[in-house]
Each structure stands twice: as C-alpha cells, then as structure tokens.
Amino acid sequence: MGAINLADAQSSKSDPGNLAQILARQRAAFLAAGAPSLDERLDDLRRLRHAIKSHAARIATLISEDFGNRSRHETLIADVWPVLAAIRHTAKHLPRWMKPTRVPVGVELSWGHARILYQPVGVVGIISPWNYPFQLALTPLMSALAAGNRVMLKPSELTPRTAEFLAEFLAHLFPSEKVATVLGDGSVGAAFSRLPFDHLLYTGSTAVGRLVMQAAAANLTPVTLELGGKSPCIVGEDARLPSAVDSIIYGKLLSAGQTCIAPDYVLLPERRCEEFINLAAQTVKKFYPSLKANPDYTSIVNERHYRRIMQYLDEAKSRGARVIEFNPSQELLLPGDRKIPPTLVVDPDDELALMREEIFGPVLVLKTYRRFEEAIDYINRRPRPLALYYFGNDPANRDEVLRKTVAGDVSVNNTLMHILVNDLPFGGVGASGIGAYHGEFGFQAFSHRKGVFVQSRINSTVLLRPPFGRLTEWILKLLMKR
Numbered sequence: 001m002g003a004i005n006l007a008d009a010q011s012s013k014s015d016p017g018n019l020a021q022i023l024a025r026q027r028a029a030f031l032a033a034g035a036p037s038l039d040e041r042l043d044d045l046r047r048l049r050h051a052i053k054s055h056a057a058r059i060a061t062l063i064s065e066d067f068g069n070r071s072r073h074e075t076l077i078a079d080v081w082p083v084l085a086a087i088r089h090t091a092k093h094l095p096r097w098m099k100p101t102r103v104p105v106g107v108e109l110s111w112g113h114a115r116i117l118y119q120p121v122g123v124v125g126i127i128s129p130w131n132y133p134f135q136l137a138l139t140p141l142m143s144a145l146a147a148g149n150r151v152m153l154k155p156s157e158l159t160p161r162t163a164e165f166l167a168e169f170l171a172h173l174f175p176s177e178k179v180a181t182v183l184g185d186g187s188v189g190a191a192f193s194r195l196p197f198d199h200l201l202y203t204g205s206t207a208v209g210r211l212v213m214q215a216a217a218a219n220l221t222p223v224t225l226e227l228g229g230k231s232p233c234i235v236g237e238d239a240r241l242p243s244a245v246d247s248i249i250y251g252k253l254l255s256a257g258q259t260c261i262a263p264d265y266v267l268l269p270e271r272r273c274e275e276f277i278n279l280a281a282q283t284v285k286k287f288y289p290s291l292k293a294n295p296d297y298t299s300i301v302n303e304r305h306y307r308r309i310m311q312y313l314d315e316a317k318s319r320g321a322r323v324i325e326f327n328p329s330q331e332l333l334l335p336g337d338r339k340i341p342p343t344l345v346v347d348p349d350d351e352l353a354l355m356r357e358e359i360f361g362p363v364l365v366l367k368t369y370r371r372f373e374e375a376i377d378y379i380n381r382r383p384r385p386l387a388l389y390y391f392g393n394d395p396a397n398r399d400e401v402l403r404k405t406v407a408g409d410v411s412v413n414n415t416l417m418h419i420l421v422n423d424l425p426f427g428g429v430g431a432s433g434i435g436a437y438h439g440e441f442g443f444q445a446f447s448h449r450k451g452v453f454v455q456s457r458i459n460s461t462v463l464l465r466p467p468f469g470r471l472t473e474w475i476l477k478l479l480m481k482r
Contacts, residue, residue, distance in 0.1 A: 019152075019188075022180045023195050026123045026150040029177035035120050035148045038098055042091055044145050044174070049087040051173055052138070056080050059134055059165065066133070066159035068299035068338050074255055079134040082420060086139050089422040089439060090146045097146075097443045100452075108479065111458040117450040120148030121222075122198035124446055127189060127212065129204045130158035130301055131258045131360075136203045136226075137166055141179070143442030149199075154182045154192045156204075158301060190215070197221050199446055203260075204228075205358070206431050213434075224435035224445055227428050228260045228358045231385045233415070234375045234401060235268035235276070236392025244391040244413070245279040248364070251389070251415030253287065253342055256298040257362040258305075261387040263415055264358065265365035267375040273368050277324060277344060280364075284326040284342045291339055292331040299338040300361060306338045309361035312354040313343065322346040372397060376404050383431035384408075389415050408432050 036044075052059075059080055064070040101116040124144040128137035137155050144151045153170070155163035167181035182192060193200065193212045196219040202212040203226040216223045233248055235241070251263050268276055288297045300306040317323050324344040333339050343363045348355055354365065369375045379388070388407035390398055398412060408428040411418045419426055419438075427436025437445045455461075463475055 019182060019191055019195055022152060022176065022182070023123060023197070025177055026152065026180065030120070030122050030150050038095055041094060041146055041148060045087050045091045045094075045142065047173055048138075048142060048145075049084055049091075051169065052080065052084055052087075055165075055169065059162075062161040062165050063133060063159065066130075066161050067301050069295065070255065070298045071296045073296065074298065075134075078254060078259075079132050082135050083138045083142065085420070086422055086438070087142055090142065090443070093440065094146055094443070097440055105453070109453075109461070111460055112453055112455045114451065114453045117452055118147070118444070118447040119450055121446060121448050122149060123152065124149045125152050125154070125192060125195060125197040125200040125221075127154045127192060127200070127202040127204065128156060129260075130156035131255065131260065133159040133162040134166070140201050140203075140224075140437055140442065141170075143437055144199075144201075144446045145179075147443050147446035149446055150177065151179045152182060152192070152195075152197070153179065154184075154189055157183070157185050157189075194218065199224070201437070201445075202226070209433075224427070224437060225433045226260070226426075226437075227386065227431065227433045228360075229383055229385045229428070229432040230264035230355075230358055231261055231387040231389070231407075232379050233263045233266040233389040233391065234379075235266060235272070236372065236390070236394060236397050237269050237272075238393050238397075239391040240393070241272060241275055242279055245276060246283050247391070247413070247415050248389070249280055249283040249287065249342070252364045253284075253297075253362055254416065256300060256340070257364075258298070258301060258360055259416070261409075261416055261419060262360075263364065263389055264385075265355075265367055267367050267369055267378060270368040270370055273346065273366060276366065277346070280342075280344060281326055285328040288328065288342070290329040290331060291327060291341060292329075292333055292337060297339060300340060301338075303335075303338065305360065306335065306340070309340055309359065309363060312352070312357075312359065312361075313345070313363065316345050316348050316352055316354060319349055319352060321348040321352070372400075376401065379405050384429045386428040386432035387411070387416075387418070406430075408436075 056076060060072045060075040063075050098118055103114050103116060105112055105114045126140050133156060137153060141151050141153060155166050163183055167183055170179045170181050182188060193215040200216050200221050201224040202209055206227045209225045209227045213223055235244055248263050248266060288294055291297050313323060325341040327341040340362050344366055346366045347368060348365060384406045386408040388405060388410045390401045390412050392398060406429055409418045418424055422439040425436035425441040426438040427433050435445060
C-alpha cells in the first residue's frame with residue numbers, strides 16, 4: 001500500500017454532530033448505486049485480505065503499544081489470522097450464499113412458486129471493543145461488506161493507536177461513502193448508537209450493551225449484541241486432567257484473560273482439586289517461565305482495569321478465600337507493569353465481586369462439586385454464558401451438559417477453538433448477547449431475507465374470493481382437514 005490519506009478518518013473525530021451527515025451520505029450512495037454485484041463484493045474482500053497481510057506486523061506492534069505489552073504471536077494468532085481465515089471462507093462461499101433460495105409453496109398454491117432473496121439492509125453500524133481491537137472490528141465489517149452494505153465503524157478509544165490505524169487503513173481502501181471510521185470517546189459512542197442505522201452490531205460489556213439496545217430501540221434499529229459474562233468449564237470425573245488443565249490455562253491466559261470467551265470459573269470434582277492446582281502450576285511455568293519482561297505475557301490494557309482486578313483479589317483475600325499466585329521466577333511485578341500473575345481463587349463465596357462480575361483478567365476461580373448434577377445446576381442458576389467448556393470422555397455426561405445447559409457456544413475437551421470454525425454461529429444468549437454472526441450467519445445477519453411469491457397463469461386461489469357460497473364451504477372443509 002502507498003501513502004495513507006487521513007483526511008476522511010479525521011474529519012469525524014470527536015464530532016458527534018457530524019455522524020448524521022456521514023450516515024446520510026452513505027445511505028444516499030447506497031440508494032443511488034443499489035446492491036453491489038458479486039464481483040464488486042469479492043473485489044472488496046480480496047483487497048481487504050491483501051492489505052491485512054501487508055500490515056500484519058504493524059498491527060501487532062500497535063496493539064502491543066496500546067496494551068503496554070501484548071504478545072506479537074497472540075495478536076497474529078487471535079486478532080489477525082482469524083480475520084484472514086474468515087475472509088477466505090466468505091469469498092469461497094459467497095456465490096452460493098447470494099443465490100436466491102427456492103422454497104416449497106404447499107399443494108394449495110402449487111401453481112405458483114416462491115423464493116427468498118438476500119438483499120443488503122443498507123448502512124450497518126459497528127461498535128467494536130478494545131480487547132481484540134482488530135478482529136472484532138474487521139470480522140463484522142467484512143461480513144457486512146460481503147452482504148452488500150455500507151459500514152460506519154466506531155472502534156474503542158481504549159486502544160487509540162489501533163483505532164487511528166483502522167481509520168487510516170480503511171480510508172485508504174474504501175471511500176467514506178462505503179466505509180467510514182468514527183474516532184472519539186464515550187460521548188461519540190453514545191451518539192453513534194443513537195443513529196438510525198439499518199443494523200447495529202455492538203461488542204462489549206453487558207452493562208453497555210443494555211444502553212446500546214435502549215438507544216437503538218428509539219429508531220427500531222435491529223441489533224446484534226456480542227456481550228460477555230462468566231463462561232464456565234465443567235471438568236468431569238473421567239477427564240484427562242493434564243490436557244484439560246493445559247487447555248483451560250491457555251484459554252484463561254491468552255491476552256492475560258482479556259478475552260470475552262475466556263474460562264471464568266472451573267467446576268471440578270472435589271477430590272481432583274489439588275491435582276488441578278499442581279498441574280496448573282506446572283502449566284504456567286511451562287507457558288510463561290517469567291512474567292515481567294516476557295513478551296509472551298500480556299499486560300492489562302490500562303490502569304483502571306488493573307485496579308479493578310486487584311480489587312477483586314483483595315476482596316477475596318479479605319474474605320478468607322484461598323488465593324494462589326503463580327510467579328515462576330518470583331519477580332517483583334509493579335503496578336506500573338500492569339502485569340498480574342496467573343492466579344487461582346479456590347471456592348470463593350458467591351457474593352464476591354469476582355463471582356458476580358466478568359473477571360477479564362488472568363484470574364481463574366475453582367469451584368468444587370461432589371455430584372455431577374451440582375455443576376449443571378450451578379450454571380443454570382446464573383445468567384446464560386457466552387461460552388461453555390466441558391472436559392470429559394463419557395458421552396452420556398457430555399450429552400447431559402449439552403442438553404441441560406444453554407450457552408452461546410460450547411467447546412468439548414478444548415477452550416476458545418469454536419470461535420475459529422467459520423461454519424458455526426458465534427453469539428450469546430440472554431445476558432451474553434442477542435443474535436450471531438460469522439460465516440453464513442454473518443452474511444444473513446446483515447441481509448434482509450425478502451420472501452417472494454410468483455403466481456403462474458393458473459390461479460386456484462380465485463376459488464376463495466367472494467361472493468362466498470357452497471363451493472367455498474366445500475373447499476374450506478377440504479383445506480381444514482389437511
């Protein structure tokens with residue numbers, strides 16, 4: 001890519017009054033041009049994918065600077081590569097997704113035929129979060145473009161370097177009438193959510209998600225809310241604990257736990273608790289032999305979130321919970337480092353903040369059970385999670401978990417990996433979200449499914465028109481017997 005022009009990106013920075021003008025320009029452009037062709041959409045996807053590959057190293061550097069330290073490898077694995085894979089998947093299948101779908105009409109209307117047309121909704125608003133500031137901005141943006149829409153993007157102000165990059169990057173690839181990036185603080189985000197979009201996708205906390213939904217309701221704007229919550233792990237009696245612990249600790253410590261689908265707490269048999277703790281210590285030492293200067297161990301994104309997690313731990317300690325820190329090299333980690341050692345909290349009181357709030361840090365809660373049913377009951381007494389993880393080899397127990405719990409998505413004998421399967425919907429349920437996207441589900445989320453019925457020259461429904469008489473009565477009896 002050549003030099004990047006910042007003019008379009010900067011014109012909307014911190015100016016809520018300008019947002020309506022951007023939306024109006026995009027909507028006018030959409031109405032004037034109509035739905036883009038398959039070739040146009042594929043060209044957008046190819047150019048986007050090529051540009052991402054060209055800037056992968058810069059993306060990793062900027063995200064690391066925003067966090068204080070973020071593992072370059074983790075960024076490439078979890079922020080960049082999933083977008084590239086999603087674009088490749090979408091480009092491969094988009095011709096099929098765009099084709100009208102024939103549907104049966106029933107014997108009563110057999111002289112006609114029906115189909116579903118997939119049309120872009122118009123202008124899509126996307127509010128993306130700080131924790132995966134590239135993936136969670138570009139994946140829904142890519143899906144919206146594949147569906148033929150215009151897009152306004154509001155990235156998080158908590159990762160300002162990445163937000164500025166996204167504005168530059170997208171302004172260089174697309175005209176502002178197609179893709180516009182809006183920079184600014186929470187007041188800009190609030191104004192953004194009040195715009196009359198044709199669809200609005202928000203990724204972030206449940207508390208802010210409620211406010212976004214309230215703002216969107218004033219315009220009857222359809223929403224997709226990708227929220228969070230406390231994602232549980234159930235460890236069965238027959239689980240292969242060494243591999244389970246490796247997977248759980250990896251899922252918890254990726255980006256220092258600042259992942260919406262990170263395991264939040266583990267439900268495990270009482271007799272296996274100490275074994276889990278010992279294995280966790282070994283796994284942490286294997287993954288992160290040091291913490292302070294280790295480029296693989298990510299910092300907490302800012303001081304406010306650092307203090308929040310430390311307050312959770314201070315409260316747990318003051319209330320007598322067993323708190324176990326893993327610091328393999330026994331380094332002194334200062335508040336300015338914003339690095340919190342991997343920590344287990346064993347059987348804390350359910351009234352503690354770390355049991356009521358999403359932790360979003362390298363702290364994992366262990367809760368023990370005596371009967372398998374207790375674990376399922378514990379999950380079902382709480383808000384439905386974005387992700388649920390089960391470790392065990394008994395098909396009956398696995399199926400019981402799948403049948404009796406409700407969660408956005410489930411991974412069995414692994415953590416996090418379901419998000420990489422582009423043929424699976426990704427989304428929450430209840431407090432963890434509304435709607436889903438990824439793959440074809442993303443294409444459909446940002447499309448209007450228009451039902452079309454075409455009547456042939458032979459029209460049997462004329463027999464149901466007035467004036468009604470004996471023939472009508474006979475036809476109705478026949479129809480209602482079916």
